[in-house]
Amino acid sequence: MRLTVIGGGAWGTALASVYARKGFATTLYARDEATAESVNEAHENPRYLPGIALPDALRASTVLSISVESADLILLVVPAQTLRAVACDIRPFLEPGVPLVLCAKGIERETGLFASHVVAQELPEAPLAVLSGPSFAQDVAAGLPTAVTLAAEEGDLAEELSRTLSADTFRIYASTDMLGVEAGGALKNVLALAAGAVSGRGLGASALAALVTRGLSELRRLGEALGARPETLTGLSGLGDLVLTCSSAQSRNFAYGQALGRGEDVSGLKLAEGVHSAAIAARLAREKDIEAPIVQTVAAILEGRLSVDEAIGRLMARPLKREED
Numbered sequence: 001m002r003l004t005v006i007g008g009g010a011w012g013t014a015l016a017s018v019y020a021r022k023g024f025a026t027t028l029y030a031r032d033e034a035t036a037e038s039v040n041e042a043h044e045n046p047r048y049l050p051g052i053a054l055p056d057a058l059r060a061s062t063v064l065s066i067s068v069e070s071a072d073l074i075l076l077v078v079p080a081q082t083l084r085a086v087a088c089d090i091r092p093f094l095e096p097g098v099p100l101v102l103c104a105k106g107i108e109r110e111t112g113l114f115a116s117h118v119v120a121q122e123l124p125e126a127p128l129a130v131l132s133g134p135s136f137a138q139d140v141a142a143g144l145p146t147a148v149t150l151a152a153e154e155g156d157l158a159e160e161l162s163r164t165l166s167a168d169t170f171r172i173y174a175s176t177d178m179l180g181v182e183a184g185g186a187l188k189n190v191l192a193l194a195a196g197a198v199s200g201r202g203l204g205a206s207a208l209a210a211l212v213t214r215g216l217s218e219l220r221r222l223g224e225a226l227g228a229r230p231e232t233l234t235g236l237s238g239l240g241d242l243v244l245t246c247s248s249a250q251s252r253n254f255a256y257g258q259a260l261g262r263g264e265d266v267s268g269l270k271l272a273e274g275v276h277s278a279a280i281a282a283r284l285a286r287e288k289d290i291e292a293p294i295v296q297t298v299a300a301i302l303e304g305r306l307s308v309d310e311a312i313g314r315l316m317a318r319p320l321k322r323e324e325d
């Protein structure tokens, strides 16, 4: 198996190291020379995965054409807002029938589309799958046990890729609910910003538990309205990832929310996909007439329309209602 990972950041490097360890001929395509050189010579990626020793067998390249042409299977691991551009970049080099596994968690701002729809527009012939679930890059790269979901429209492809991409400490469950898997991954990032803000503002563990639980209600309502299956939203890529990212400052979204809650400067923080997805998630909820007060509140805070304290006041003052609504 010749596998190429496009994207030399934290998640791309972690996944590439799993497959180099599994014995696949793995190429990590990184845009910058410094990352590629460091992976090839020092077997580390100090900018994105500090302190993790990468397998000697992992090779990095800055040549997109060769990285794509030589692959039997490609993982696209770049931020959601750059996915369309990357899909266009690889188009001239992609061999027919080579599956693409999409690993970004977000919604394209301009279109409101999830990753699989964005890439299908640019590469309509390519077999597509999405991979998502509770999995911090540091944990996966360190070989800690992790379980995630891989979805493809065709059940056979989902099962075949899940078998191929599972490893000793990286267990993959197959699904055919692509949209459900993508919706969970994108929405949990927005909710993790809110959870981080609750933590950063010092509101206590009870408030955090309430936020996560009501956040799950929103994730289910909005996810189902978008076409996701309910069981997917309470699976690894929905509830599972919500629990992970709402409970640890290892999550960049949670850490970003904490900074907001503490009133700290957020410029210069690491990639927090929820920041880019919040406004479009809020718009999708309004368009579908779905009540999503936490998502709407996060969007308002990020746009500077609401302070964290005002947001808490408003959420607590909402009319009382039945829990199942």
Ligand SMILES: NC(=O)C1=CN([C@@H]2O[C@H](COP(=O)(O)OP(=O)(O)OC[C@H]3O[C@@H](n4cnc5c(N)ncnc54)[C@H](O)[C@@H]3O)[C@@H](O)[C@H]2O)C=CC1
Binding pocket: 006, 007, 008, 009, 010, 011, 012, 030, 031, 032, 048, 077, 078, 079, 080, 082, 085, 086, 103, 104, 105, 106, 135, 136, 137, 138, 271, 273
């Ligand atoms: N870090 C994690 O623990 C996990 C991240 N993800 C998702 O994976 C996606 C990527 O996240 P990370 O790798 O953590 O982000 P990162 O910020 O660590 O790295 C992003 C990488 O993408 C590269 N990149 C950006 N634009 C590019 C382009 N046009 N062409 C080629 N490369 C480009 C950057 O150079 C960088 O190496 C996000 O959507 C994230 O939500 C999913 C699961 C776990």
Ligand SMILES: O=C(CO)COP(=O)(O)O
Binding pocket: 105, 133, 134, 135, 136, 137, 189, 192, 241, 244, 245, 250, 251, 252, 253, 254, 271, 272, 273
């Ligand atoms: O998606 C993730 C874990 O499943 C990573 O979360 P962050 O992007 O918030 O770090």
